[in-house]
Amino acid sequence: MSTPNNLIEKTEVEGRKLSIVEALREALQEEMRRDERVILLGEDIGIKGGFGGAFTVTLGLSEEFGSQRVLDTPISEAGFTGIAVGAALGGLRPVADVQYGDFLFLAMDQLANHAAKLRYMSGGKLKVPMVMRAPVGATTRGAQHGQSLESHFMHVPGLRVACPSNPYDAKGLLKTAIRMNDPVIFFEHKLLYGSKGSRKEAGGLELFGTVPREEYLLPFGQASRVRQGRDVTIVANLLMVHKSLLAAKTLAEQSIEAEVIDVRTLVPFDWETVFESVSRTGRLIIVHEDTLTGGWGAEVAARVADSCIGYLQGPIRRVTAPDTPVPFAPVMENFFVPSVEKIVNAVKEICQ
Amino acid sequence: MNQSLLTRERRLGMYRKMLLCRMFEDRVNSLFLQGRMPGTIHQAQGQEASAVGVCEALQVGDMLTSTHRPHEHAVARGIPVKFLMAELFAKSTGCCHGKGGSMHMGDAELGMLPAIAIVGGGVPLAAGYALSFKYLKKPSVAACFFGDGAVNQGVFHETINMAAIWDLPVVFVCENNKYGASTVIDSVMKVKTVSARASAYGIPGKTVDGNDVFEVYRATLEAADRARTGQGPTLLELETYRFAGHSRSDPGHYRSKEEVAAWKKRDPIVRFETDAQSSGLLTEPEIVDYRASVEAELNDAVAFAESSPSPLAEECLTDVYAE
Numbered sequence: 301m302s303t304p305n306n307l308i309e310k311t312e313v314e315g316r317k318l319s320i321v322e323a324l325r326e327a328l329q330e331e332m333r334r335d336e337r338v339i340l341l342g343e344d345i346g347i348k349g350g351f352g353g354a355f356t357v358t359l360g361l362s363e364e365f366g367s368q369r370v371l372d373t374p375i376s377e378a379g380f381t382g383i384a385v386g387a388a389l390g391g392l393r394p395v396a397d398v399q400y401g402d403f404l405f406l407a408m409d410q411l412a413n414h415a416a417k418l419r420y421m422s423g424g425k426l427k428v429p430m431v432m433r434a435p436v437g438a439t440t441r442g443a444q445h446g447q448s449l450e451s452h453f454m455h456v457p458g459l460r461v462a463c464p465s466n467p468y469d470a471k472g473l474l475k476t477a478i479r480m481n482d483p484v485i486f487f488e489h490k491l492l493y494g495s496k497g498s499r500k501e502a503g504g505l506e507l508f509g510t511v512p513r514e515e516y517l518l519p520f521g522q523a524s525r526v527r528q529g530r531d532v533t534i535v536a537n538l539l540m541v542h543k544s545l546l547a548a549k550t551l552a553e554q555s556i557e558a559e560v561i562d563v564r565t566l567v568p569f570d571w572e573t574v575f576e577s578v579s580r581t582g583r584l585i586i587v588h589e590d591t592l593t594g595g596w597g598a599e600v601a602a603r604v605a606d607s608c609i610g611y612l613q614g615p616i617r618r619v620t621a622p623d624t625p626v627p628f629a630p631v632m633e634n635f636f637v638p639s640v641e642k643i644v645n646a647v648k649e650i651c652q
Numbered sequence: 653m654n655q656s657l658l659t660r661e662r663r664l665g666m667y668r669k670m671l672l673c674r675m676f677e678d679r680v681n682s683l684f685l686q687g688r689m690p691g692t693i694h695q696a697q698g699q700e701a702s703a704v705g706v707c708e709a710l711q712v713g714d715m716l717t718s719t720h721r722p723h724e725h726a727v728a729r730g731i732p733v734k735f736l737m738a739e740l741f742a743k744s745t746g747c748c749h750g751k752g753g754s755m756h757m758g759d760a761e762l763g764m765l766p767a768i769a770i771v772g773g774g775v776p777l778a779a780g781y782a783l784s785f786k787y788l789k790k791p792s793v794a795a796c797f798f799g800d801g802a803v804n805q806g807v808f809h810e811t812i813n814m815a816a817i818w819d820l821p822v823v824f825v826c827e828n829n830k831y832g833a834s835t836v837i838d839s840v841m842k843v844k845t846v847s848a849r850a851s852a853y854g855i856p857g858k859t860v861d862g863n864d865v866f867e868v869y870r871a872t873l874e875a876a877d878r879a880r881t882g883q884g885p886t887l888l889e890l891e892t893y894r895f896a897g898h899s900r901s902d903p904g905h906y907r908s909k910e911e912v913a914a915w916k917k918r919d920p921i922v923r924f925e926t927d928a929q930s931s932g933l934l935t936e937p938e939i940v941d942y943r944a945s946v947e948a949e950l951n952d953a954v955a956f957a958e959s960s961p962s963p964l965a966e967e968c969l970t971d972v973y974a975e
Contacts, residue, residue, distance in 0.1 A: 379776050379810025386780015413770050421756040422766045423749030424971035481974035
């Protein structure tokens with residue numbers, strides 16, 4: 301799968317070409333230099349001679365900031381997540397990470413019952429400024445290292461959820477997340493990282509994007525229209541943004557012009573951009589790698605039906621993973637993950 | 653301990669705090685039975701020496717975490733009882749503005765995190781506070797109350813291990829009241845004491861009489877000093893007993909009358925009064941005066957709570973996010 305660089309690029313931006321891994325690392329480095337309260341916690345993130353986290357995002361940071369700020373933890377996801385919550389309450393700005401998003405379930409109590417609720421149950425007296433980074437996406441690792449979990453966390457009031465699809469967004473959103481006073485779950489797709497060397501991901505996109513040398517922040521709650529089109533709106537996140545763009549290219553050859561919207565953050569969600577787009581195109585496809593039932597696409601479909609029903613010229617269709625665990629066999633995984641072809645077919649069905 | 657190390661005022665102050673804890677709980681119980689408060693309650697009558705002994709050893713700036721049974725912890729930590737009472741009455745003047753309730757009472761500005769009602773859930777939060785104290789070079793410690801029911805949770809093990817390897821300034825305080833709801837501790841733990849587990853983490857562990865306020869104070873002070881001077885965490889086990897059932901709806905049929913009677917003989921307040929009278933610290937008329945003064949404080953708290961406004965229904969929608 302090649303990257304449709306001409307479409308995803310922020311052409312107005314001057315800068316260097318970075319991968320998402322490099323962009324995230326730069327975001328962490330800049331925020332740690334700017335604010336001493338920013339610390340990192342996770343497994344294998346700062347070990348000398350190690351690999352800088354499962355996907356090299358934190359490589360080199362312990363050399364610059366020391367082991368007091370880059371804390372290598374035991375394999376204790378629930379414990380160190382809770383410690384991150386407590387440290388955030390105590391005035392630090394922890395950025396914790398799990399090696400695979402699937403491990404967030406181990407820390408679910410600390411995220412959903414504590415991080416998300418302490419502000420509320422204190423009557424607004426407390427804040428929990430922490431970030432939990434989590435890689436998602438099916439990458440032939442099977443059922444427990446490949447889930448896309450965004451919807452679980454979108455459903456918990458009190459949590460913010462980000463899911464960037466490119467280096468520019470990844471850096472700008474992570475810097476904002478670190479400065480936010482709310483807990484943020486920050487999802488990163490394994491096939492978009494652009495990790496190098498032995499940590500390079502088989503099947504990953506060669507995704508490099510222009511990232512400015514100057515500091516910038518991106519606000520949460522602002523979707524990005526990555527392709528303009530008049531016939532159908534495709535709303536996607538993470539890897540599916542790229543697949544949707546490829547689908548749009550194929551569709552354009554058949555005279556269907558798709559508008560592609562990258563949600564960038566799920567909480568808060570930029571409803572206005574989606575509603576505005578659907579009110580022009582009259583058609584909506586939602587694409588996510590998360591499974592179908594109760595996925596975030598269901599929420600988008602419901603809200604659009606509620607706010608834009610008069611504009612709709614066809615059914616709302618979701619292109620998602622089926623309601624199964626993530627399979628291992630590549631032939632099955634390729635069936636599981638939404639393909640460009642499935643997106644094209646869904647669009648053609650509702651455009652008939 | 654050698655009580656003479658504590659001033660007379662300090663000792664009497666601890667006595668009054670214990671009385672306030674007990675009489676607060678008794679008052680809350682009767683208000684519930686009269687139907688004047690919503691929700692449920694988990695009461696701690698009998699555990700006053702534990703609450704007061706621990707809190708007396710803490711300083712301004714230290715942070716306490718608590719459990720689903722937090723009333724006495726909050727009283728002992730010094731949160732004014734009128735704000736606690738107002739929270740139980742679900743009023744906007746409550747310590748959590750009516751969004752917390754019985755199981756989440758607390759006020760971080762006054763040194764107690766809103767109580768955590770997931771068993772064991774507060775243990776890593778306390779260690780996280782301790783990490784922030786250590787990192788920010790504050791001379792503070794975190795103290796963490798949990799019950800015997802919490803010691804078989806995964807986060808108990810994960811957290812104490814991390815606190816130990818990082819020498820975090822935290823005191824883990826297990827109030828072993830023998831029962832997790834109706835389950836007796838002996839049936840769910842093979843070792844004889846909770847404190848024995850400390851050796852698995854390479855930290856000191858100690859079991860003390862949780863119904864002796866001076867013993868609890870001394871042990872906590874020692875553990876807190878250790879934490880404050882960079883020597884890391886301690887696991888304290890306070891042997892105590894709750895006189896009431898697990899919650900409002902629990903009559904406690906799983907405990908024998910003999911067992912309850914035996915523990916009532918060790919009532920921490922009766923013990924204090926008996927000892928204090930024989931040592932000349934307190935006289936019978938003074939005890940009557942103390943009780944009257946606590947009664948008056950509670951009357952004021954109830955009046956404050958009942959006359960306070962309820963929150964607006966729409967306030968349900970606020971305080972979800974900071975920005």
